[in-house]
Structures are given as C-alpha cells and as structure tokens.
Amino acid sequence: MAEEKEAKNPVQSAERIFQVMEMLAENGEMGLMEISAALGLHKSTVHRLLMSLIYMGYAKQDEGSQKYMLTCKVVSMSGKILERMDILQIARPYLERLSDLSGETVHLVQREGNNILYVYKIEAKVGTIRMVSHVGMVHPMYCSGVGKAIMATLPEREVRAIWDGSEIERHTDKTIVDYDRLQRELSEVRRDGYALDDEENEKGVRCIAACLYGYKKEVTHAFSISGPTSRMTRERVRELAVDVKKVQEELSREIGYYK
Amino acid sequence: MAEEKEAKNPVQSAERIFQVMEMLAENGEMGLMEISAALGLHKSTVHRLLMSLIYMGYAKQDEGSQKYMLTCKVVSMSGKILERMDILQIARPYLERLSDLSGETVHLVQREGNNILYVYKIEAKVGTIRMVSHVGMVHPMYCSGVGKAIMATLPEREVRAIWDGSEIERHTDKTIVDYDRLQRELSEVRRDGYALDDEENEKGVRCIAACLYGYKKEVTHAFSISGPTSRMTRERVRELAVDVKKVQEELSREIGYYK
DNA sequence: GCATACCGTTCCATATTATGAAACTTTTTG
DNA sequence: CAAAAAGTTTCATAATATGGAACGGTATGC
Numbered sequence: 001m002a003e004e005k006e007a008k009n010p011v012q013s014a015e016r017i018f019q020v021m022e023m024l025a026e027n028g029e030m031g032l033m034e035i036s037a038a039l040g041l042h043k044s045t046v047h048r049l050l051m052s053l054i055y056m057g058y059a060k061q062d063e064g065s066q067k068y069m070l071t072c073k074v075v076s077m078s079g080k081i082l083e084r085m086d087i088l089q090i091a092r093p094y095l096e097r098l099s100d101l102s103g104e105t106v107h108l109v110q111r112e113g114n115n116i117l118y119v120y121k122i123e124a125k126v127g128t129i130r131m132v133s134h135v136g137m138v139h140p141m142y143c144s145g146v147g148k149a150i151m152a153t154l155p156e157r158e159v160r161a162i163w164d165g166s167e168i169e170r171h172t173d174k175t176i177v178d179y180d181r182l183q184r185e186l187s188e189v190r191r192d193g194y195a196l197d198d199e200e201n202e203k204g205v206r207c208i209a210a211c212l213y214g215y216k217k218e219v220t221h222a223f224s225i226s227g228p229t230s231r232m233t234r235e236r237v238r239e240l241a242v243d244v245k246k247v248q249e250e251l252s253r254e255i256g257y258y259k
Numbered sequence: 260m261a262e263e264k265e266a267k268n269p270v271q272s273a274e275r276i277f278q279v280m281e282m283l284a285e286n287g288e289m290g291l292m293e294i295s296a297a298l299g300l301h302k303s304t305v306h307r308l309l310m311s312l313i314y315m316g317y318a319k320q321d322e323g324s325q326k327y328m329l330t331c332k333v334v335s336m337s338g339k340i341l342e343r344m345d346i347l348q349i350a351r352p353y354l355e356r357l358s359d360l361s362g363e364t365v366h367l368v369q370r371e372g373n374n375i376l377y378v379y380k381i382e383a384k385v386g387t388i389r390m391v392s393h394v395g396m397v398h399p400m401y402c403s404g405v406g407k408a409i410m411a412t413l414p415e416r417e418v419r420a421i422w423d424g425s426e427i428e429r430h431t432d433k434t435i436v437d438y439d440r441l442q443r444e445l446s447e448v449r450r451d452g453y454a455l456d457d458e459e460n461e462k463g464v465r466c467i468a469a470c471l472y473g474y475k476k477e478v479t480h481a482f483s484i485s486g487p488t489s490r491m492t493r494e495r496v497r498e499l500a501v502d503v504k505k506v507q508e509e510l511s512r513e514i515g516y517y518k
Numbered sequence: 519g520c521a522t523a524c525c526g527t528t529c530c531a532t533a534t535t536a537t538g539a540a541a542c543t544t545t546t547t548g
Numbered sequence: 549c550a551a552a553a554a555g556t557t558t559c560a561t562a563a564t565a566t567g568g569a570a571c572g573g574t575a576t577g578c
Contacts, residue, residue, distance in 0.1 A: 014273065074336050303528085
C-alpha cells in the first residue's frame with residue numbers, strides 16, 4: 001500500500017477562488033447556481049467567493065440578469081506581465097521586421113508543457129483574412145509550426161512524452177495523426193533549420209516557424225509567419241525561410257546564444 | 260459617532276493572494292521577505308500563499324535566485340476574457356479599416372472609473388516609432404484623446420468628479436493642467452464630434468479619437484488613431500476626422516445606437 | 519575560514535476564518 | 549397566482565489559516 005503523499009493546495013479558498021475565475025473565463029457570464037453546480041460547491045460558498053472577487057474588482061454582477069462575470073482587471077495584470085517579459089521586448093523589433101517584409105501575420109510563442117502559448121501577435125498587413133489565434137491562446141505543440149520548431153530541439157523521449165500527453169485531434173486532412181510522421185517531419189526541421197505547417201492546423205493556412213536559442217538551456221520560444229495558401233505559396237515560403245533563419249540567428253545571438 | 264459598517268472582503272486569504280499577485284505583477288521577480296515586508300504579512304503566511312499560487316500554476320520560483328514571479332497563466336485568462344468581449348469583436352474589423360487607411364496606430368479603450376483601459380491595439384503599419392501603450396495599460400482620462408472623447412459625453416459634475424479624482428500630472432508642456440481649459444476643450448469635442456490629443460500626453464504624438472454610442476446608456480468605449488506629429492499634421496488630422504466619424508457612426512449603429 | 523546574519527522552509531498549537539445548513543427574499547416559470 | 553428556482557443572509561460548528569518558533573542553507577562580513 002504505497003503511501004502517496006499527494007501534494008495539495010495549502011490554501012483551500014485560494015484554490016476555489018481560482019476555480020470560479022477559470023470557470024467564468026471559460027464560459028463567460030454565469031449564474032450563481034450554475035457555478036455552484038459545475039464546481040460542486042455549496043451555493044453559499046460560491047456566493048461568498050464571488051463577493052470577494054467583486055470586492056477586489058476582479059468580477060462584477062450584471063444588474064439585469066444578476067449573472068456574474070469577470071472584469072478586465074486581470075487583463076491589466078496580464079499586460080504588466082507581458083511588459084516585463086524580457087524576451088518579448090527583445091524580440092519585438094525583429095518580429096516587426098518580419099511583419100514589414102512579409103506583410104503576413106507574425107507570432108511569438110512560449111512553451112507551456114505540451115502546449116504553446118501565444119504571447120505576441122502582429123496582424124497581417126495585407127488582406128482581410130484573420131487568423132483565430134490571439135495573445136493568451138494555448139495550442140497543442142504537435143500540430144503547429146512553432147510547436148514543431150521547438151520539438152525538433154528535444155530528445156526523442158521528450159517528443160514522445162509530448163505526443164503521449166497530447167490529445168491528438170484531426171483538424172484538417174493534413175493534420176499529423178501518427179507519431180512516425182511527426183518524427184520524420186522533425187528530422188526535416190532539424191535538417192532545414194525551420195519548421196513548416198502546411199495546412200495541418202487550419203485549412204488554407206501555411207506557416208513557417210523557427211525557434212529561439214539561448215534563453216534557457218532548453219528551447220522555450222519560437223516565432224512564425226503565417227498566411228493564406230493563396231499568398232504563402234511553397235515558393236514564397238522558401239523565400240521567407242531565408243528571412244526567418246536570419247532573424248532566428250540574430251535574435252538568438254542577442255539573447256545570448258553563440259554558435 | 261457615525262457607525263460606519265465598512266464593507267470588507269469576506270475571504271481574507273483571497274484578498275491576500277491577490278495582493279501577492281498584484282505585487283509580483285507590479286515589481287516582477289521578488290523574494291519572499293521582500294513581499295512579506297511590503298505587504299506587512301508574516302513570511303510564513305506569504306510562503307504558504309506562494310506555494311498555493313505555484314500549485315495552481317499562477318506563479319513559479321526561479322531555481323537560481325529562489326525569487327518568485329508570476330507565470331503566464333493569467334495571460335491566458337486575460338485572452339479568454341478579451342475574446343468574449345462582444346464590443347471588441349464587433350469593433351475589430353472597423354478599427355482594422357482605420358488602420359489600413361491611415362497606417363497609424365489604432366486603439367480601442369474602455370472606461371474604468373477615472374481611467375481608461377486599453378483593450379485593443381493595432382500597431383502602426385508605417386514607420387518605426389512605437390507607442391508605449393499596450394493592451395492592459397491603464398491611463399488617466401483627462402490627458403488622452405480617448406478619455407476626452409468619453410468625458411465630452413458626461414454631465415459637468417461627472418467631469419468634475421473625474422478631474423478631482425485624477426492625479427493631475429504634467430507629461431508635456433501641452434498637458435491640460437487646469438480645469439477651465441479641460442472644459443473648453445470638451446465643448447470643442449462636442450462641437451466637432453471628435454477629440455484631439457495634440458502632444459498633451461506624449462511629446463511628438465498627435466491623436467484623434469471618438470467615442471462609441473449605444474453599448475450602455477453611459478458611453479464606455481472610445482477609439483483613436485495616433486501617430487507622430489511628423490505624419491499627423493493638423494491637415495491630415497482633419498482628413499482623418501472624416502473617417503473617424505464615419506466609423507463612429509457605423510459602429511455605434513451596429514452596436515445598437517440609432518440617431 | 520569562521521561567525522553571523524539573512525533568507526527560505528517546515529512544523530504545530532491556537533485562534534480565526536471559512537463552511538454549509540437553514541431560513542429568508544426575490545425572481546422566474548408554469 | 550402559485551410554485552419553483554435563484555439569489556442572499558445568518559449563524560453555530562468544524563475546518564482552515566495563522567504566525568511564532570525552530571531548522572537548514574546560503575550569502576556576508578570580519
């Protein structure tokens with residue numbers, strides 16, 4: 001009988017308060033009973049937690065519907081976190097250069113376990129098609145150019161762990177759904193120095209990505225240029241690859257990576 | 260002896276947890292004792308709160324320095340909040356149109372008491388000068404074009420209240436620092452239908468702004484085009500005013516405002 | 519190189535705080 | 549208009565957070 005001393009949150013009410021917040025962030029406006037039922041907490045408890053959130057300015061109650069929702073106070077906190085993020089501040093001008101010369105959407109992402117988190121986005125300067133991505137969005141690694149760019153720097157067993165830890169979902173008919181193909185593609189990424197996402201994630205969207213070396217021992221960040229297949233022809237991607245690799249090199253060097 | 264039954268937070272530890280988070284968001288990496296001293300809480304208490312934040316994924320501890328900092332988990336929460344914000348989703352294409360035709364920085368802001376909060380920003384498509392603004396940033400109303408656009412819709416006593424509730428700070432030699440001038444400018448805004456910020460907030464930056472009608476009874480949102488004085492000449496501003504007012508009208512109508 | 523001071527961490531008895539049942543009020547629904 | 553559901557308030561009780569104290573590690577100063 002293995003005595004598992006499982007780690008537990010030392011502050012119960014903190015845990016519950018964030019459960020409520022996450023619930024509201026996920027579902028938008030909710031009623032008290034709805035939250036109570038979803039979390040399995042007594043309505044009296046939920047009410048108290050909500051009053052606390054309102055008191056602190058993180059939530060509010062709609063006067064008409066009486067439903068609860070989050071305010072923008074965490075948006076403000078989020079902004080401060082991003083402004084303090086040194087890698088973002090350093091990368092920004094480089095990414096803007098990529099945006100200027102391609103006119104396409106540019107992203108900077110950060111690894112979070114088996115997923116990547118979008119921390120910066122520059123909207124396309126041409127065309128009217130908008131990508132669904134947005135700052136704060138979390139996405140699986142295995143089906144994104146940036147994710148593959150990061151995975152390509154990891155030893156096989158870690159790649160395997162990410163694969164096993166991800167829920168493999170087919171988004172388009174080109175989505176990678178078997179591990180062998182992922183491995184083959186990662187070798188190509190290592191060979192070429194950049195990663196491609198050829199409509200694997202979103203129909204009609206092609207993307208070229210590269211990672212950033214030198215921030216931590218393990219690679220944690222990557223960036224990409226994405227656009228509609230109409231403009232992002234295979235040929236154009238090959239052209240952009242030159243710029244992407246150049247930015248990768250310069251930026252990695254500025255961050256502190258040599259060779 | 261007026262028995263003031265001041266409202267208090269019904270969940271003490273929630274209050275403290277957010278005090279810790281806000282502290283870290285404001286100051287970045289901090290040591291345990293530093294937080295403890297700043298908040299006047301016992302180090303043991305702060306430690307427990309931090310362990311809770313780490314457990315939930317909102318904070319982490321640097322292995323080297325042992326200092327604590329926030330992770331990007333609230334960035335993710337923030338992203339979800341913004342994606343649910345209907346007015347932002349509706350306004351986005353209109354603001355992009357303004358961005359396309361001007362090439363300058365475009366903002367959408369939301370009133371938060373005496374301040375405005377930036378909820379959306381489109382970077383300038385021309386030039387290399389970057390504005391310091393960012394999504395999540397909070398700014399006083401009295402010294403911004405968007406702020407004046409909103410204030411111009413309020414009755415005098417509310418304007419007065421905002422003025423009194425703001426810390427008047429001179430940012431440039433053109434910053435409004437007396438109430439009479441603010442009032443005069445607000446009359447102009449009412450007359451013209453748009454607000455100007457002529458280097459009042461940031462040296463070398465001119466901005467034209469208008470509010471959005473129809474979302475709530477009170478006006479809560481405004482948008483703007485900003486750029487360096489070199490490109491944003493008085494004449495160009497007059498030209499852009501036409502587009503700004505057009506977007507104001509169309510957008511207000513789409514939101515649900517008639518006449 | 520040793521002593522001291524400082525920081526971070528852990529433990530624990532105690533007092534405070536959060537809890538949830540129940541009662542009450544308001545709103546919605548049939 | 550009645551009944552049900554949602555939201556709010558109260559309160560005794562149980563559980564939780566609290567902070568003093570002590571421990572261990574690391575940096576600082578002599």
